[in-house]
Amino acid sequence: MMPGLPELLILLVIVLLIFGAGKLPAIGESLGHSIRNFKKSSKIGKEESSEDTDSKV
Numbered sequence: 001m002m003p004g005l006p007e008l009l010i011l012l013v014i015v016l017l018i019f020g021a022g023k024l025p026a027i028g029e030s031l032g033h034s035i036r037n038f039k040k041s042s043k044i045g046k047e048e049s050s051e052d053t054d055s056k057v
Contacts, residue, residue, distance in 0.1 A: 015027075
């Protein structure tokens with residue numbers, strides 16, 4: 001179940017109160033890098049898995 005707009009706004013306000021407006025761009029950048037690295041790693045893992053499956057046949 002995905003959170004709706006009200007839940008996301010409440011979460012944004014809480015994050016803003018905890019970290020402050022100055023830290024949000026750095027947090028967003030770090031989160032973006034983490035997501036990109038995760039996607040890249042999972043893609044590499046899928047490619048290696050398919051190569052292992054192909055070589056066993």
